[in-house]
Amino acid sequence: MPGTHDLLARVARKDERAFHSLYTRYADRVFRYALTLLHNRHLAEEVTQETMLAVWKGAGSFSGRSQISTWIFGIARNQAHTLLRREIKGERRPDEALFLPDPAPAVEREERVLTAVGTLPEEQREIVFLAFYENLSYKAIANLLAIPEGTVKSRMYYAKQRLAEALG
Numbered sequence: 001m002p003g004t005h006d007l008l009a010r011v012a013r014k015d016e017r018a019f020h021s022l023y024t025r026y027a028d029r030v031f032r033y034a035l036t037l038l039h040n041r042h043l044a045e046e047v048t049q050e051t052m053l054a055v056w057k058g059a060g061s062f063s064g065r066s067q068i069s070t071w072i073f074g075i076a077r078n079q080a081h082t083l084l085r086r087e088i089k090g091e092r093r094p095d096e097a098l099f100l101p102d103p104a105p106a107v108e109r110e111e112r113v114l115t116a117v118g119t120l121p122e123e124q125r126e127i128v129f130l131a132f133y134e135n136l137s138y139k140a141i142a143n144l145l146a147i148p149e150g151t152v153k154s155r156m157y158y159a160k161q162r163l164a165e166a167l168g
Helices: 004-012 016-038 041-061 068-089 104-118 122-133 138-145 149-167
Strands: none
Touching: 004 016, 004 041, 004 068, 016 041, 016 068, 016 104, 016 122, 041 068, 068 138, 104 122, 104 149, 122 138, 122 149, 138 149
16 A cells, blocks of 8 residues: 555646545545534545545645645645634535535544534534544644644543543
8 A cells, every 4th residue: 555645746747546545535524524523524525525625636736845735734624714713704615515425434433522512612522523433642733733742632631521520
């Protein structure tokens, strides 16, 4: 199986098979992240589609200063915030989304934990997702969110306390 850097380099050269492989590796993860941010399956699916399209178009712009997963989640985060702004302003049209395969079925089995994570304040929820679901280091999370590493640690501490209570 080719490495992620190799896949991304091939995607930058518009290799559709490489993109399919990259999509398969990341679509479920992006969907879960978007669902964590948006609490809405339809919007999370749309963010997933828009993110993967942005990866297709922008693969050549990856600078290598971060992990590929951090870069992709940064795109997803920007897409989610853009979609929320458009939703609030009423500017979004339903025909704007692409129609890529639905990653939702793989997420069903994680419903209990996601429900508990969903009860966390947004700033804690995002950190829990990035740390536990995506295995990003606190430093990588701090870079992605543009906050101090100590803030990441503090939010994680309080999130773990709340999750322990919620999950018993």
